[in-house]
Amino acid sequence: MPRDHLNREATYRFTLASLIGLILFAMTGGVILERQVLAAFDPAGDAQLDLKLIAQADGLIEEHYVDRSAVRPQRLTYAAISGMVDSLGDTGHSAFLTPAMVRANKQQLQGHFPGIGAEVRMRDKQVVIVAPLDGSPAQKAGLRAGDVIFKVDGRAIAGETLEQVVTGIRGRAGTKVMLSVRDPGTDRTRSVELVRAVIHPQLVSWHLVPGTRIADLHIAAFSEGTAKSLRRAIAELRAAGANAVVLDLRDNPGGLLEQAVAVASEFLSSGNVLLEKDSRGKLQPVPVEAEKSRLQLPMAVLINGGTASAAEIVSGALQDAKRALVVGQKTFGTGTVLQQFGLPDGSALMLAVREWLTPGGHTIWHEGIEPNVKVALAAGAAPLFPGSLAALSPAQLAASRDAQLLKALALLR
Numbered sequence: 001m002p003r004d005h006l007n008r009e010a011t012y013r014f015t016l017a018s019l020i021g022l023i024l025f026a027m028t029g030g031v032i033l034e035r036q037v038l039a040a041f042d043p044a045g046d047a048q049l050d051l052k053l054i055a056q057a058d059g060l061i062e063e064h065y066v067d068r069s070a071v072r073p074q075r076l077t078y079a080a081i082s083g084m085v086d087s088l089g090d091t092g093h094s095a096f097l098t099p100a101m102v103r104a105n106k107q108q109l110q111g112h113f114p115g116i117g118a119e120v121r122m123r124d125k126q127v128v129i130v131a132p133l134d135g136s137p138a139q140k141a142g143l144r145a146g147d148v149i150f151k152v153d154g155r156a157i158a159g160e161t162l163e164q165v166v167t168g169i170r171g172r173a174g175t176k177v178m179l180s181v182r183d184p185g186t187d188r189t190r191s192v193e194l195v196r197a198v199i200h201p202q203l204v205s206w207h208l209v210p211g212t213r214i215a216d217l218h219i220a221a222f223s224e225g226t227a228k229s230l231r232r233a234i235a236e237l238r239a240a241g242a243n244a245v246v247l248d249l250r251d252n253p254g255g256l257l258e259q260a261v262a263v264a265s266e267f268l269s270s271g272n273v274l275l276e277k278d279s280r281g282k283l284q285p286v287p288v289e290a291e292k293s294r295l296q297l298p299m300a301v302l303i304n305g306g307t308a309s310a311a312e313i314v315s316g317a318l319q320d321a322k323r324a325l326v327v328g329q330k331t332f333g334t335g336t337v338l339q340q341f342g343l344p345d346g347s348a349l350m351l352a353v354r355e356w357l358t359p360g361g362h363t364i365w366h367e368g369i370e371p372n373v374k375v376a377l378a379a380g381a382a383p384l385f386p387g388s389l390a391a392l393s394p395a396q397l398a399a400s401r402d403a404q405l406l407k408a409l410a411l412l413r
């Protein structure tokens with residue numbers, strides 16, 4: 001039952017208990033301790049002092065703060081937890097999720113969710129679009145990776161949490177939302193009206209490039225079923241006579257680690273997909289999966305600033321193995337393995353428990369993947385994905401503004 005429905009005294013007790021319990025939860029590797037264990041627990045001096053400080057601050061707010069309507073125990077609890085996670089410095093990755101955010105995250109990984117179809121994260125206290133999904137309302141409205149959202153339905157969002165912003169953006173399918181965004185490259189602002197929809201992203205799509213036998217293969221996200229969809233697409237493009245592949249990972253926000261390993265294994269015959277580094281600095285290789293079909297065709301990989309997380313793993317693995325030339329712009333730089341720790345009220349901590357590196361030892365976190373061939377899109381230009389290629393003639397493709405795709409095609413030819 002939501003804590004807002006509990007009486008004030010009971011809620012206050014739960015606020016402090018849950019906050020202390022969460023600290024112990026982190027100290028003990030994700031184990032929720034019972035009250036008896038809490039009473040017997042004797043942490044080091046500094047940790048004990050911290051618990052007393054938190055309890056004292058909580059009590060002072062409850063007893064003395066003049067605006068009684070603002071003293072909301074659940075909000076205080078969530079803000080305290082969020083503050084602890086934010087202090088780790090893993091902005092936009094490690095996070096505290098409210099119950100509503102947990103549900104939304106699950107829907108997204110399952111491949112269907114309501115909203116505008118864009119991955120957003122907090123970066124430098126600004127809400128940034130990591131990537132619009134292919135065919136989504138966000139993409140159709142012209143939102144691009146890197147755009148900074150500063151207003152939602154005319155309301156300035158400065159100082160709001162990511163959850164508050166996302167809650168304002170999400171809504172019932174068919175309803176409208178107005179976003180005001182700023183292009184960090186040009187500092188230009190614009191307002192965009194979007195119609196919300198239930199998003200069913202096509203995880204993998206492909207099409208032969210007009211006038212060629214090169215397959216443009218696009219992976220939109222690494223959700224459940226991505227690897228299975230990829231295997232089906234590979235079989236189709238082989239049957240169509242493709243002699244080379246452009247693997248397009250632009251505006252791919254990532255997703256599940258196991259899907260990234262399975263996808264990379266479709267293109268690599270041996271070696272590692274990535275290295276995982278734990279908190280003690282120990283490296284654990286994650287090898288290529290056995291018994292894959294192994295596509296052997298020449299390849300190029302497209303990346304940009306919206307390429308993140310699992311998509312960076314795949315592009316880094318193919319680059320280090322010299323399996324493909326990587327073309328485009330530096331990726332987002334999300335390089336930690338998230339583990340979700342559920343909390344008793346349905347909320348959760350998403351914590352970076354390991355860091356991943358490319359097989360060659362390159363750090364992705366905060367650094368991203370640098371392309372072998374750097375190519376930027378002109379201002380206002382958008383990537384061409386397989387669904388758009390079907391309607392183009394060879395001449396129209398050559399005249400398009402997707403310089404990254406055109407460069408990849410030239411390299412493969």
